[in-house]
Amino acid sequence: MAEGHSRVLLNSPTGSGKTEIGMALVKGARLKRKRIAFLCNRVHLVMQTSRRFSKSGIEHGIIQGANTRQVYEDVLVASIQTVARRGLPDVDLLIIDEAHTVAGSKDYRQVIAAAKCPVIGLSATPYARGLGKHYAELSGALFERMVIAATIPELIADGYLVDCDIYAPSEPDMTGIKQSRNAWGEMDYSETDVGRAVDKPELVGDIVSHWLRLANDTPTVCFASNIAHSKHIVDRFCGAGVRAEHIDCHTEDAEREAILRRVESGETRVVSNVGILCEGWDFPACCTLILARPTRSLIRYIQMAGRVLRPHETKSRALILDHSGTVARLGFPTDEFPLELDDGTSKQKAGGDKSEPALPKACPSCAYVKPARVHKCPVCGFAPTVRANVEVIDGDLVLLKKGKKPSKMDKQAFYSQLLAIAASKGYRDGWISHKYREYFGVWPRGLEDVAMEPTPEVHGFLRHLQIRHAKTSKTSEASHAA
Numbered sequence: 511m512a513e514g515h516s517r518v519l520l521n522s523p524t525g526s527g528k529t530e531i532g533m534a535l536v537k538g539a540r541l542k543r544k545r546i547a548f549l550c551n552r553v554h555l556v557m558q559t560s561r562r563f564s565k566s567g568i569e570h571g572i573i574q575g576a577n578t579r580q581v582y583e584d585v586l587v588a589s590i591q592t593v594a595r596r597g598l599p600d601v602d603l604l605i606i607d608e609a610h611t612v613a614g615s616k617d618y619r620q621v622i623a624a625a626k627c628p629v630i631g632l633s634a635t636p637y638a639r640g641l642g643k644h645y646a647e648l649s650g651a652l653f654e655r656m657v658i659a660a661t662i663p664e665l666i667a668d669g670y671l672v673d674c675d676i677y678a679p680s681e682p683d684m685t686g687i688k689q690s691r692n693a694w695g696e697m698d699y700s701e702t703d704v705g706r707a708v709d710k711p712e713l714v715g716d717i718v719s720h721w722l723r724l725a726n727d728t729p730t731v732c733f734a735s736n737i738a739h740s741k742h743i744v745d746r747f748c749g750a751g752v753r754a755e756h757i758d759c760h761t762e763d764a765e766r767e768a769i770l771r772r773v774e775s776g777e778t779r780v781v782s783n784v785g786i787l788c789e790g791w792d793f794p795a796c797c798t799l800i801l802a803r804p805t806r807s808l809i810r811y812i813q814m815a816g817r818v819l820r821p822h823e824t825k826s827r828a829l830i831l832d833h834s835g836t837v838a839r840l841g842f843p844t845d846e847f848p849l850e851l852d853d854g855t856s857k858q859k860a861g862g863d864k865s866e867p868a869l870p871k872a873c874p875s876c877a878y879v880k881p882a883r884v885h886k887c888p889v890c891g892f893a894p895t896v897r898a899n900v901e902v903i904d905g906d907l908v909l910l911k912k913g914k915k916p917s918k919m920d921k922q923a924f925y926s927q928l929l930a931i932a933a934s935k936g937y938r939d940g941w942i943s944h945k946y947r948e949y950f951g952v953w954p955r956g957l958e959d960v961a962m963e964p965t966p967e968v969h970g971f972l973r974h975l976q977i978r979h980a981k982t983s984k985t986s987e988a989s990h991a992a
Contacts, residue, residue, distance in 0.1 A: 516629075517629040517650075518628070518630050518654065519657070519851065521633060521659060522659040525671045525819050527670075528634060532607065533562065536548065539602065546585050546603045547573075547593075547598060547603075548570075549606045550587065550588070553589060555608070556572065558790055559587050559607065563587060568585055570583050570586060571585070573589065573592050574587075574592050586599065590615075590618060594618075598624055600626075604622070604628070604629045606630070609653070610637065612653075613638040613643070613652065614639075629653075634816065635808070636656060638695055638696070638809060639854060640854040642854075661846050662846065663846050671820065672820070672821050672826065674828040674830050674844060675828070676832055676878070677872070677878055677879060678838065680917040680919065681832070681834060683707060687804075697806060698805055704735045707804065708804065717743060717802055721780070721800065724829065729774075730796070731781055731793075731818070732782040732799075732802055733814045734803055735802065735803045737758050737784060743782050743802060753780070754781070755769045756781075756782045780800075782800075784803070796820075797828055799814065799830045799831070801814065801830060801832045801837075804836060815830065815843030830843070835918075837870055838872070840869075870882055872918075873889070873892055874919070875890050876892070918956075921957060922958065923962065924949060926958075926962040927964040929960070948975060
């Protein structure tokens with residue numbers, strides 16, 4: 511790249527009009543008689559961008575496999591895969607859509623290194639590892655600086671995005687699920703393993719029952735862990751009388767468009783997928799998001815949440831039903847996340863400080879996700895009061911029935927009832943942990959010290975343990991006497 515040509519990453523959050531900003535850059539460059547290439551990383555985004563350009567009156571050509579045409583135009587919408595194979599035409603400005611995908615991509619580095627012009631990357635999620643990394647072939651950083659158009663909280667405050675309510679009624683047990691680096695350099699759950707944790711009848715059924723209770727039949731997008739999981743979710747919705755459809759990378763273009771038209775018309779209420787709708791799907795009326803895919807990836811999370819944050823006359827707030835534990839791991843998708851280009855080096859906190867910011871938690875009474883350090887639930891009004899060094903809750907949670915896979919709420923309910931019994935009897939914390947382990951087979955982890963009135967079932971279980979212990983002791987004594 512010639513000296514003096516800059517590479518800038520423009521951060522524009524999901525729903526903020528990133529494509530409109532891109533078209534404004536194109537129009538501004540054309541007023542200066544410049545030639546522009548607009549690069550996309552997926553075929554359907556090439557076609558979608560082409561339609562948007564045509565609608566906006568921007569004459570353009572296309573460089574994408576067999577669809578290549580009108581390459582003499584001064585504006586070219588192109589596929590990175592095709593350009594990497596055929597070479598980049600002479601242009602005065604290179605604009606890269608979904609620029610977080612550039613990190614670690616040899617194709618993009620090859621094209622950028624060959625470009626003799628400024629480069630502008632557009633991204634709603636500039637969190638990918640290595641976006642600011644130095645490369646010898648680029649004689650500098652991949653992107654040299656970042657310009658922030660706006661933050662998500664700012665866009666919500668100005669009415670360009672809507673805020674959201676979040677419920678976390680259940681989450682899968684991710685113990686033992688492997689992690690690996692994803693395409694953006696983030697550590698995330700292994701694609702091959704994650705389905706094992708979530709694609710279970712009781713968890714899928716929980717998704718449907720809570721949607722029926724909380725979503726009010728609103729247009730809904732669901733993100734599943736894999737294709738089989740997505741289809742199982744759709745089957746359960748259809749079995750409950752809710753029109754739902756599944757799409758994936760194997761769905762023919764015409765069929766995909768027909769499904770999305772049915773979603774937008776209201777004929778289909780729930781559309782389920784794995785990741786095909788993360789980017790480029792613009793349906794502002796979509797009100798409800800079902801997170802059924804556990805992730806540790808901030809990029810994937812913000813992309814999924816962005817599907818329901820766009821404003822529309824039919825909604826004042828969005829609804830997120832988190833069945834993945836993602837909100838508890840990463841926080842609210844409407845938080846203000848740190849925005850800086852990652853240079854690819856490992857980050858260690860100064861002074862060995864390993865403290866993490868407080869994260870939101872689900873209300874133990876109604877599962878509404880409260881912001882960190884919010885005491886009183888804004889939905890059900892539950893506010894814990896301190897008694898005998900524990901918090902006490904009145905609720906309708908019941909003891910888990912044997913044979914049922916325990917959810918986090920089940921575990922919290924049992925733990926909370928043990929807390930109440932220990933406080934009334936003067937038992938120590940070790941008694942609580944051991945009784946919990948005798949029931950679930952694991953030690954209590956990540957639970958709140960919130961007590962609730964014990965149910966007859968819990969008292970019955972503890973009596974059963976006492977009787978069993980007494981019988982064991984008698985047998986032992988008889989054995990020694992003999």
